[in-house]
Amino acid sequence: MERIYIDRQLCEACKGCMLACMAKHNGENIDTLDLLDTSNQSANLIEQSSQGEVAPIFCRHCDKPECVEACMSGALTKDKETGIVSLDQNKCAGCWMCVMSCSYGMINKDTNANVAFKCDLCKDREKSACIENCPTGAIELIEVGEGRA
């Protein structure tokens, strides 16, 4: 399976990855994305520590995903072959057990509905939008074995 490897030192906090993710979910491209619309949402986050250091945080598509274990509706599943942890918003009941359970804060409430929202590694595209739009190479897709998360 694949996972996004993060090189924290290379990140310049330009948030290109977040914009790309927002645009993708809106079916738009970055140039047409309405930046004033606060309902735009990115699955990945550029977060800041209390010491002011930034870190790009992306869903790990964990080997033992806590979010999937917590999901009582069957909306969250991990694909055996690709390893992708995906969310079916149509099944989601908005109980927030997944939000409660992800130690990294990588699954959250959808800004537009009472359902969860998370990264799907752009499985419908050739390359993840975030990676495509990172100018520094701080994020890249790596092939990983069945490690332990």
Added chain:
Amino acid sequence: MRYVIVGASAAGISAAKKLRELDDDSEITIISKDDKVYSRCMLHYLIGGQRDVEELNFIPKDFFIENKINWIKGKTVSSVVPNQKSLILEDGKSIFYDKLLLATGASSFFPPIENLSETEGIYGLRNLDDALEIKDSAKEIEQAIVIGAGLVGIDAAIGLAELGVKVSVIEMADRILPLQLDDKLAAKYQAKFEESGIEIITNARANKVLADNENYVRGLELTDGQIIDGKLIVVATGVRPNIGLIKGTEIEVDQGIIVDEYQQSSLEDIYAAGDVAQSKELFTNELALTPIWPLAIKQGEVAACNMVGITTRLSDNFAYQNSMRFLGLSTITYGLIEAEDDGYQTLIREDKDNYQKLILQNNKLKGAIFQGEINGSGVYGRLIKDKIDLSDKLDDIFNLTYADFFKENKDGVFSY
């Protein structure tokens, strides 16, 4: 190897799935009283009409075929006979096992209230049939009563209110959800419930169920003499593990079936997981029931690993966590709700829509509450679970994210 699982819900299903993942050849049988697989956590959506039975299913349609699982549905196991390694079904039939998992969950507990068990129109809310019957009888009535304002009671009240029924909720404690919420959070929900026609009566005890001439419920008398009208009562005063089937065996029981960190009971080859099991809980370090969905899943998986012989212990048996969304207001809580004594420090941040409370002891987080904004709260849950020292982060304690703890392996896996 013959694996037999009793129970086709969170714990039983997750165990069966894991068993098949680890062992492609052996025979796996699930026996359940339930004749459908459904998520109990969504039963109130069935009552309220937002979901149908099909939409309560939490597994793929072809789950049993795909995983080559023999499912004996709609059958109750009457007893376990450990020295013969067999189970006896209600129809007298025997089933033999090499390894057994008891994942029988729990049942609604009905407290000793006068006339409660004799009167018609009284329900628990635990099984699909409960929800279907509640929904059905709610069609003909205008007022209903819920005894108990815990998570299940509130679910029931909301489901009924959704159907246009006027609901009164009776609670013994001084607030709703007393185990999950502090005064402030409870008050916020209480106001919302009252706005939407759900009456909340706290500090109240039910004394006696009042019945009409046809022995049908017509109301409830409280110990202070007050009479609450209602033609249907949902009793939500807790649950009791389903341990009837092991009566007379040597399997050690307290409130539930006592298991070790491998989910094994006191007898070899017999395991238990989910709401029926009593295990060492992480936050309190005590043997406790752990009746939440995520732990039923985890315990089922751990049991499965050990059943196939892969020694696996349950490391994060953390039951002190709750999430809820009622009438559009969301809350997630971890650990303590209130400081227990002066040895704790309580920090609160709030505005009109949001309330956050953190309880610290010796610079470690012991409790965290998020109402309103809940995104990112999982980080705080982990800080409590792992007892992480926060001495150098106290200044920014409300704004912690994983960026504060960032640690990544070569293969991109995060840790704390």
